[in-house]
Amino acid sequence: ALSEKLAITFKKLRGHGKLSEANIQDALKDVRMSLLEADVNYKVVKTFIDSVKTRAMGTAVLDSLTPAQQFIKIVNEELAAMMGGDSKGLNLSGRPPLAMMMVGLQGSGKTTSLGKLARWLVLNNRKPFLVPADVYRPAAIDQLKTLAGQLELPCFDSSTGDNPVDISRRALAEALVQGHDVVLIDTAGRLQVDEPLMAELRNIKAAVNPAEILLVADAMTGQDAVNVARKFDEDLNLTGVVLTKMDGDARGGAALSIRAATGKPIKFVGIGEKLDALEIFHPDRVASRILG
Amino acid sequence: RVLFGGKKSVEQVLEEVEEVLFTADIGVKTSQRLLEFVRKELSGKDLQDPAKVRDALKAEIARIVDLNPPPFAYDSSKPFVMMMVGVNGVGKTTTIGKIGRRLNEKGMSVIMAAGDTFRAAAAEQLEIWGDRAGVQVIRGQDGGDPAAVIYDAVSAAKSKGADVVIADTAGRLHTKVPLMEELKKVKRVMAKAHETAPNEVMLVVDANNGQNAIAQAREFNEALGITGIILTKLDGTAKGGVIIGICDELKIPVRYIGIGETVEDLRPFDPKEFTEALFE
Numbered sequence A: 001a002l003s004e005k006l007a008i009t010f011k012k013l014r015g016h017g018k019l020s021e022a023n024i025q026d027a028l029k030d031v032r033m034s035l036l037e038a039d040v041n042y043k044v045v046k047t048f049i050d051s052v053k054t055r056a057m058g059t060a061v062l063d064s065l066t067p068a069q070q071f072i073k074i075v076n077e078e079l080a081a082m083m084g085g086d087s088k089g090l091n092l093s094g095r096p097p098l099a100m101m102m103v104g105l106q107g108s109g110k111t112t113s114l115g116k117l118a119r120w121l122v123l124n125n126r127k128p129f130l131v132p133a134d135v136y137r138p139a140a141i142d143q144l145k146t147l148a149g150q151l152e153l154p155c156f157d158s159s160t161g162d163n164p165v166d167i168s169r170r171a172l173a174e175a176l177v178q179g180h181d182v183v184l185i186d187t188a189g190r191l192q193v194d195e196p197l198m199a200e201l202r203n204i205k206a207a208v209n210p211a212e213i214l215l216v217a218d219a220m221t222g223q224d225a226v227n228v229a230r231k232f233d234e235d236l237n238l239t240g241v242v243l244t245k246m247d248g249d250a251r252g253g254a255a256l257s258i259r260a261a262t263g264k265p266i267k268f269v270g271i272g273e274k275l276d277a278l279e280i281f282h283p284d285r286v287a288s289r290i291l292g
Numbered sequence B: 001r002v003l004f005g006g007k008k009s010v011e012q013v014l015e016e017v018e019e020v021l022f023t024a025d026i027g028v029k030t031s032q033r034l035l036e037f038v039r040k041e042l043s044g045k046d047l048q049d050p051a052k053v054r055d056a057l058k059a060e061i062a063r064i065v066d067l068n069p070p071p072f073a074y075d076s077s078k079p080f081v082m083m084m085v086g087v088n089g090v091g092k093t094t095t096i097g098k099i100g101r102r103l104n105e106k107g108m109s110v111i112m113a114a115g116d117t118f119r120a121a122a123a124e125q126l127e128i129w130g131d132r133a134g135v136q137v138i139r140g141q142d143g144g145d146p147a148a149v150i151y152d153a154v155s156a157a158k159s160k161g162a163d164v165v166i167a168d169t170a171g172r173l174h175t176k177v178p179l180m181e182e183l184k185k186v187k188r189v190m191a192k193a194h195e196t197a198p199n200e201v202m203l204v205v206d207a208n209n210g211q212n213a214i215a216q217a218r219e220f221n222e223a224l225g226i227t228g229i230i231l232t233k234l235d236g237t238a239k240g241g242v243i244i245g246i247c248d249e250l251k252i253p254v255r256y257i258g259i260g261e262t263v264e265d266l267r268p269f270d271p272k273e274f275t276e277a278l279f280e
């Protein structure tokens, strides 16, 4: 673990009198390696290390009797600052029905997370309406209808011949008539570099004016998380992120990368395949996992 | 430095190369090992030449991933059974569709087994792929025993004289012991239908994954013995560099790459092409 590595690094320095800048560099190296092993993006690591270095080179660490503790304190503070505060959940202010879009790469967990959010909304006294707007993936509409059935919630009756923008628009109209107050739109997975499909998302956004546009990202994502998140954010102005598959042993550095690249809040964490496997995001938990 | 004709220092060159390696998801351990190799391999002067350093790296990486496996021995077993495993959402079901189509076009008779009895609409998804591939799909009841579905498919293939069975399994995280145990059971049970089954156990790895893919490979290999890897979603911007460490440590060959969502988007793995793409 990083704290053990740092303890060793700082132990080597004891008996040399005061800490030097070179000693701090060794400790910074330990942190850098740990973050890279955790899949934090290379450039994000660089920025992070620079901000830690600036503070660590100050007298607080160099003159301290417990430099290791002081150093770790700075690292944890800088990481917490970068991760943002505790999530406040979904933005449910505004006149219903409120539209929400789930977007992201293929297989990241959008459809499943939508089901989880629908369940969460019911627990928060809302009446969600599930909308299958993925007309491409085989049985995607089937998949969402099945989840709606498990939750005993209404689902818009899309078919694969429909246009996702029309589906979204018609679903919102139906929600207004039926009294559903949150409209959850499942979109097809897509590459951020697929221009026609990114345009489709922009068109859905224009049609329904969503209260939330959530990037659903896999916790196991590596260095490319920055490129993906940045493009989705530039195109759509995301309102938040859902980090899925955190029930595995991925360190989850993608969380830091995505946060650094977009400044958008991580709102929820997926912790399993079942529909109750959803948690509000707590930055300190994710931060200590990333540091290792 | 400009005084010396604008040439970069060795440290500068290696730092720039290190960035390329890390951002391709090659990982700390493997990148350090590669840079160490280059330091030993090249003279001081060559180490200042970015082009020479890159060429040396490319050659070493290509060597590591070029495990040169023999072609699939379809004739060695009737049916020849291929089991697809991997964590959630990596592209197992889609890849089965692609492989099924490929083999069907080669004139082989293929049966697909809908061994994911857990996830919503998993069997329906495979059935649509069966249509696209022109191949029969054998499925069971939702929530049924996956081992039983695959057993049935292999038995049916035997009695029909089908050439190949491709078995789909539910995605699962390698950290979930009961799910890994279920997979081991699936493997044991299919051998009861056909002695040599599974003839191939393919781990599907998502090119977007970072270092966790190494843990996936280790655990699935430990549980089942992985005979080949399929690296999907290389049509995206992720480079899939994590498989270098996997090939180096576990010596498991990459057989195919997935480069899209249609039935045609499958290619045999080309070590040289893969290595070139890392540095683009």
Ligand SMILES: Nc1nc2c(ncn2[C@@H]2O[C@H](COP(=O)(O)OP(=O)(O)OP(=O)(O)O)[C@@H](O)[C@H]2O)c(=O)[nH]1
Residues within 6 Å of the ligand: A105, A106, A107, A108, A109, A110, A111, A112, A113, A134, A137, A140, A187, A188, A189, A190, A216, A244, A245, A246, A247, A269, A270, A271, A272, A273, A277, B088, B089, B119, B171, B173
């Ligand atoms: N273990 C675990 N699995 C998850 C989690 N979220 C989703 N999954 C699984 O990940 C796989 C993909 O989930 P989907 O909801 O189909 O993903 P998607 O983003 O809608 O996929 P596309 O529509 O094809 O882009 C499924 O096997 C899900 O059960 C999670 O938090 N933990």
Ligand SMILES: Nc1nc2c(ncn2[C@@H]2O[C@H](COP(=O)(O)OP(=O)(O)OP(=O)(O)O)[C@@H](O)[C@H]2O)c(=O)[nH]1
Residues within 6 Å of the ligand: A106, A107, A137, A189, A191, B086, B087, B088, B089, B090, B091, B092, B093, B094, B095, B116, B119, B122, B169, B170, B171, B172, B232, B233, B234, B235, B236, B257, B258, B259, B260, B261, B265
């Ligand atoms: N761009 C791209 N998408 C792919 C590729 N392979 C699969 N996909 C997409 O990834 C998503 C997940 O594919 P699946 O085949 O459902 O993945 P899976 O491993 O069977 O998922 P689970 O059974 O839920 O674990 C789908 O949207 C596929 O279309 C690929 O090579 N490139």
Ligand SMILES: [Mg+2]
Residues within 6 Å of the ligand: A110, A111, A112, A134, A137, A140, A186, A187, A188, A189
């Ligand atoms: Mg989906």
Ligand SMILES: [Mg+2]
Residues within 6 Å of the ligand: B092, B093, B094, B116, B122, B168, B169, B170, B171
């Ligand atoms: Mg599947």
